[in-house]
Amino acid sequence: MNVKRIYIHGMILTGLFTCVYAKAQQHVNSSEDTVMVVKPTDADMDKIMDLRTQLNKQNETYSKPTQTQNKLLRFLEKDKLTLSDEALYWARLVRDASSRFDENISFRDTMIVSHLFMPLLFRGDIVSDHPVFYDKAPWRLKPPSYPWYQPDTTLFQDVQRRYELERMAFRYVEDNHPTYFQYSKRDLPNDIIRITSIRTPVYEEVPLKVNSEIVLNEMDAPNKFIPDRLYWRSAFESAIQFSQNYVSPNWHKGGSSNLNIFTKNYLKYDYTKDKIQFTNEIEVKASIYNAPNDTIHNYKIGDDIFRLHSNVGYKAFNKWFYTFDAEFKTQLFSNYQENTQIKQAALFSPFTFNVGIGMKYDLTKSFNIRNKNLKISMNLAPLSYTYMQSINNDIDLGRHGFQKNKETDTYENTLSRFGSTIRTDMTMNFNRNISWQCRFYYFTTYETTQFEFENTLVLAITRHFSTRVYAHLRFDDTVTQKEDFNSYFQLNELLSFGFNYKW
Numbered sequence: 001m002n003v004k005r006i007y008i009h010g011m012i013l014t015g016l017f018t019c020v021y022a023k024a025q026q027h028v029n030s031s032e033d034t035v036m037v038v039k040p041t042d043a044d045m046d047k048i049m050d051l052r053t054q055l056n057k058q059n060e061t062y063s064k065p066t067q068t069q070n071k072l073l074r075f076l077e078k079d080k081l082t083l084s085d086e087a088l089y090w091a092r093l094v095r096d097a098s099s100r101f102d103e104n105i106s107f108r109d110t111m112i113v114s115h116l117f118m119p120l121l122f123r124g125d126i127v128s129d130h131p132v133f134y135d136k137a138p139w140r141l142k143p144p145s146y147p148w149y150q151p152d153t154t155l156f157q158d159v160q161r162r163y164e165l166e167r168m169a170f171r172y173v174e175d176n177h178p179t180y181f182q183y184s185k186r187d188l189p190n191d192i193i194r195i196t197s198i199r200t201p202v203y204e205e206v207p208l209k210v211n212s213e214i215v216l217n218e219m220d221a222p223n224k225f226i227p228d229r230l231y232w233r234s235a236f237e238s239a240i241q242f243s244q245n246y247v248s249p250n251w252h253k254g255g256s257s258n259l260n261i262f263t264k265n266y267l268k269y270d271y272t273k274d275k276i277q278f279t280n281e282i283e284v285k286a287s288i289y290n291a292p293n294d295t296i297h298n299y300k301i302g303d304d305i306f307r308l309h310s311n312v313g314y315k316a317f318n319k320w321f322y323t324f325d326a327e328f329k330t331q332l333f334s335n336y337q338e339n340t341q342i343k344q345a346a347l348f349s350p351f352t353f354n355v356g357i358g359m360k361y362d363l364t365k366s367f368n369i370r371n372k373n374l375k376i377s378m379n380l381a382p383l384s385y386t387y388m389q390s391i392n393n394d395i396d397l398g399r400h401g402f403q404k405n406k407e408t409d410t411y412e413n414t415l416s417r418f419g420s421t422i423r424t425d426m427t428m429n430f431n432r433n434i435s436w437q438c439r440f441y442y443f444t445t446y447e448t449t450q451f452e453f454e455n456t457l458v459l460a461i462t463r464h465f466s467t468r469v470y471a472h473l474r475f476d477d478t479v480t481q482k483e484d485f486n487s488y489f490q491l492n493e494l495l496s497f498g499f500n501y502k503w
Helices: 002-034 042-060 070-076 085-095 157-176
Strands: 232-247 258-273 276-290 299-317 320-330 343-345 351-366 373-389 414-429 434-444 449-460 465-476 489-502
Touching (some): 232 276, 232 465, 320 373, 351 414
Antiparallel strands (some): 232 489, 258 276, 299 320, 320 351, 351 373, 414 434, 449 465, 465 489
């Protein structure tokens, strides 16, 4: 049987091998018969060159792809919602339990309510969680009756005693009045409130529409907002103060050293537009004091002035202006010589009017220090005219500089002089409370000279109270000298304290 099986298997393998070999020979013969030998001609070779040329032309427009810019990716990528540092600070502050109490609040300011005054709640702890009914190690040695360390229990002794009383009272209610309990600990809600973040899309995903017919040149720009310009500006200052005053004996308006009430009111109204500048000033100053040495008059007038000043300018270059300057000065009250009825000055007795043509220089400078600034205005008038007149001939005209008529041996009540004028105003604010105001006036006919130099130091104590130190130096070589004070220099000094207001 084994020989027969071996013979049959050998015949099957021989047949299979013969079939496979025959198929392989047939495939080889068929492949040799189907493959054709290609012999290209010159015309075919020319066509191959034309194809290469066409491919090179098509590849000329090919460019290497570039990396996308960040500005374009900002529109393609979806923005991620983030919180700013300020938002994170407030979020942490709200979640922080310690921030619920102010830093100034301590536990002494906090009232803790006792459990006895709250609704009764059954906690289910009548029996201990770990009860012990017997001694686990009776054969062990017991520790000594006294402890090795005696802690100080007096610190919270009252709190512990109060806690034991509350626990005993609560246990008594549990044992004797169980009907008082309406809720137990298991009735309380056990849900945990979890914080969930709400995320909203930064933008709406809408299809982008591109209109290629928009002409940028035809689009209207938004209307530009141009605020109204203020051409008129005003400034006002008023002061009523108690002062100490020193007056030189030859002061042109009379008076004597004293303690008085001093008042000053100053108003400035300016106009500025393009190259035109118009300045207007009104100043009123007066001081009143009692005269104990004067047997005729109960009170006398010290410093007294009423001044109007105007300046019209046209800008020339930088900070220089062509200007026309005018000033009017007089006094408001009558002032008498001590123990006599001789008037030394009165209303429009005298009054002075000055006009001039020249140039003005304006400077306004600010410093790095807060409220510190400097303002200077200097007017130069090479051509100037001054007219002075007194409507009352009974006053001491020689004190004010009027000329004496040699023929009649009397003073004339009018005076006209041509010359040059220099006028300078300066204000220096060192800070919010300290300022220095300065005024300089100079007039000369090239034969006679007259100048005034005023300085005021203002020390503000509060917004409405201040101290003033005022010094007025005057020189006039046209006045008639007196025997008691033979000098052309005149001085008026003032130290005051009181109410002050300005805007």
